[in-house]
Structures are given as structure tokens and as C-alpha cells.
Amino acid sequence: MAHLTDGVIPSFALPVLGAKRRYIDELVGVSLWIADDGAYRFHDWEKYQPTRESVEADRDAAAERKRRSREKSRQPSRRDMNVTDGVQSPDAAPSPTRPDPTRPTPSNEGVPRKRASRIPEGFAITDDMRSWARAEVPLVNVDAKLAEFVDYWVAVPGQKGVKTDWISTWRNGMRKQQQFAERDRATRPAQVDRDAWMNA
Structure with missing residues (x-):
């Protein structure tokens, strides 16, 4: 329910x-799960859990309420403006909703924020990414891990599967793979020694 899949689990995620x-x-045999075109669906999901449509409608309504509240809070009251009978007092402080001309403008003002998105179709390893991998994650076969990385993020539903920087997300994933590889390499000699002892 947290992932808003409406009770559907893709087969490759199992x-x-x-x-x-x-x-x-067993779950399919007792009709608790229903096999459905490369996925499994919970029986009568919508009777016991909210659907994706209803959750997203609730979120949109909550976002609209917050937007209206913020909009309302931005409008200065008569008290804030220090207005009496329609005339602003000469010693009134500048409205807090207006920019202070004496303050420097922040350097990032006006710079558009990066939009988050799902993993791009055809996500591939560039030469820069490959150079980074050789230096930072030498134990990882990044080409072999690429399909696994893409499939994982395609299957992640909702906002968790949305990122603003997919190359940074890939680098973080490869760092984890490097940790796994280092751990496996550290435990492998002990396993080899134990097997040799048992076969002696």
C-alpha cells in the first residue's frame, strides 16, 4: 500500500x-494472489486498502489546502501594514512580503530547480561514468550491474522511484556494490581454508 501498486507485484521483483x-x-492456489500478465495481484485489494487513485486524490487535496494556506499567510493584514483609515503611517516598517532593496540577492535566485523524474529510458554508462568507476569501484563490473540497476529503479513505485540526478544515484548504487564485493573478498579466503580442512 505504501508503494501505491494497488496490490500488484511484478514477477521480476519477487x-x-x-x-x-x-x-x-500456495497463495495462488488458495486465490489470495491472482497471476496476472507477468505479475501477481492481491485478491480483493481495494476492499481492504486504499487505491492509488484515492491516495493521490487525498494528497492533491492536502497540497491544495497547504497552497491556499501559504497564499493566505503571504497577504499582509491591516495591522501588518500599520494602516489607519486607508493611509499608511509614515513610520510604518516595510512589508515583510516585499524584498529588501538593501540586501544582496542570493546567487541561486532565478536559477530553475532540477525536476525529478523516473529513470530515463535507455539509461547507459558514459565514458565519464566508466572512468569514475575504474577509480572508485574497481571491484564492480558496472556493465554487468547496469541491467540490475535499471530494473530495480523501474520497479520502484511512487515518489521513491523519482530522482533529480540519476548519475549520482547510479554512483551510490555502485558504491554499495563495491562494499558487497569487498565483504565477499574478505570472507572468501576463510571459506577456502575451511573447505581445504574438511577435504584433507
Whole structure:
């Protein structure tokens, strides 16, 4: 429900969730899950959980309420303007909603913020990304991990699957893969020694 999938789990996501085939078959066998074109759907999901449509409608309504509240708070009251009978007092302080001309303008003002998006179709490793990987994550086969990275983020629903910088997200993912590789390399000699002892 938190991921707003309306009770649908793609088949390729099941191994990531640790689902075992015998449990999947049991759930389908008793009609708690319904196999549906490369995915599994919870039976009668909408009777017991809110749908994506209703959750998004509630969020939109809440966002609209906040927008109206902010808009209302920006409008100065007569008291704030120090107005008496329609005339502003000469010693009235400048309205807090207006910019102070004596203050320097922040350097990032007017710069458009990056829009967040889903992972781009055809996301690929550039030469710069490959150079970074050679220096920072030498134990990771980034080409082999690319499809896994893309599939993971395609499957992540809702706002969690939306990012403003996909190259930085990829770098963070590869750093985690480097940690896994270092951990595996550290434990491998101990496993080899134990196997040699048992076969001696």
C-alpha cells in the first residue's frame, strides 16, 4: 500500500523480496494472489486498502489546502501594514512580503530547480561514468550491474522511484556494490581454508 501498486507485484521483483516459489504457488492456489500478465495481484485489494487513485486524490487535496494556506499567510493584514483609515503611517516598517532593496540577492535566485523524474529510458554508462568507476569501484563490473540497476529503479513505485540526478544515484548504487564485493573478498579466503580442512 505504501508503494501505491494497488496490490500488484511484478514477477521480476519477487526474488528481490525473497519470495519462494512454493509460497507463491500456495497463495495462488488458495486465490489470495491472482497471476496476472507477468505479475501477481492481491485478491480483493481495494476492499481492504486504499487505491492509488484515492491516495493521490487525498494528497492533491492536502497540497491544495497547504497552497491556499501559504497564499493566505503571504497577504499582509491591516495591522501588518500599520494602516489607519486607508493611509499608511509614515513610520510604518516595510512589508515583510516585499524584498529588501538593501540586501544582496542570493546567487541561486532565478536559477530553475532540477525536476525529478523516473529513470530515463535507455539509461547507459558514459565514458565519464566508466572512468569514475575504474577509480572508485574497481571491484564492480558496472556493465554487468547496469541491467540490475535499471530494473530495480523501474520497479520502484511512487515518489521513491523519482530522482533529480540519476548519475549520482547510479554512483551510490555502485558504491554499495563495491562494499558487497569487498565483504565477499574478505570472507572468501576463510571459506577456502575451511573447505581445504574438511577435504584433507
